[in-house]
Amino acid sequence: MNEFSPMTKQTANQRVFLVCAIIFIAFNLRPAITSVGPLVSSIRTDLGMSNGVAGMLTTLPLLAFAALSPFAPIIGRKLGNELAILIGIGLLAAGIIIRSSGSVGTLFFGTVLIGIGIAIGNVLLPGIVKLRFPDKASFMTGVYTTSLGIFAALASGLSVPLSENLGWGWKNALLAWAFLAAIAFVVWLPLTRKQKEDKGKIHIVRSNGSLFRSKLAWQVTFFMGMQSFLFYSLITWIPEIAYSHGFSRTMSGWMLSILQFAGLPASFIAPVIAGRLKNQRGIVLVIGSIYLIAYSGLLAGGGQAMLTVCIILLGFAQGAGFSMALTFFVLRAKDVMDAARLSGMAQSLGYLMSAIGPMLIGYELDLTQSWTLPIITLMGVVCGMTLAGIGAGKNKYVL
DSSP states (O other): OOOOOOOOOOOHHHHHHHHHHHHHHHHTSSHHHHTTGGGHHHHHHHHTOOHHHHTHHHHHHHHHHHHHTTTHHHHHHHHOHHHHHHHHHHHHHHHHHHHTTSSHHHHHHHHHHHHHHHHHHHHHHHHHHHHHOTTSHHHHHHHHHHHHHHHHHHHHHHHHIIIIISOOHHHHHHHTHHHHHHHHHHHHHHHHHHHHHHTTSOOOOOOOOOGGGOHHHHHHHHHHHHHHHHHHHHHHHHHHHHHHTTOOHHHHHHHHHHHHHHTHHHHHHHHHHHHHSSOOHHHHHHHHHHHHHHHHHHHHOOOHHHHHHHHHHHHHHHHHHHHHHHHHHHHTOSSHHHHHHHHHHHHHHHHHHHTHHHHHHHHHHHHHSSSHHHHHHHHHHHHHHHHHHHHHTSSOOOO
């Protein structure tokens, strides 16, 4: 079992700065991805891509998440979590710039770099939260997942106005998010110096147990993967679903923002409630039920008002599901090293599962020219996620 000696005492100002730095990193963990969905039609038309190939713009970061996540804890141990995250945010900024240069090759290469940069933050932030805020880990998880959701939603809503209303075009609309990454880089930089001061003050006794032999770790992984399948499928295709219901391109983009803004209260509240409960099975059942009600509404059809209500319900379930996945990394681990290892396993295999989502939904849309089969597919994933979450909600540790 890993054990950590108490962290160096932090002053109130240092804790406030650390919270702000974590929030700025969280701000950057989704906009580079969620800004793409509303612009898929423009990108596809400009570069002559099919729906399935366009879905790769969301799938590639997920494949990068899957490939790098197992190694992120190792990188964190070698370099220190703070320096590793700094490098990750630098790669993210570089990827955004390269992606926006305008060719198909740079579009996909930049997207891969974006995925690598985000993967480092995805995996290492839960460990930093558990280490630096051991008594408020669930609360801080809610804080940074809510922060993440705010800019994920803003990016979705601003993409079309930046591209069309301001005349920037899709390239510059995507490039704008490099500025946010640069700010986060500057804000996070002082923590790498603090990391050097803390070096040697943390005692670690490494665990020899394998998470791959833990049924609970696999349940957390499947929950993570299936909720991510739902999340990335939705952020890629909700604008197209809205457009098919008669919304304008601009309003279709804002529907994606509504989806994500609706999830903000749930993304904060779910971890706080989860931390106070003996187990989290009830929360998982509520999330699954809301998802199924919303998807049933999409299948039933109806006007734009009906679609808007369904999108709000989907957003609420999505926000709660994502924050619960991250909360499981903290609640199901005895210490920060197990949290990082569980985070790496669940995000690697989970994002590999979720990478199928955007492309599969795009393929089914191309095949049937209807949203019926894609929505039924998503409902099936909800059922699997709920079953995995019931197991992951047990009051146990992975090792």
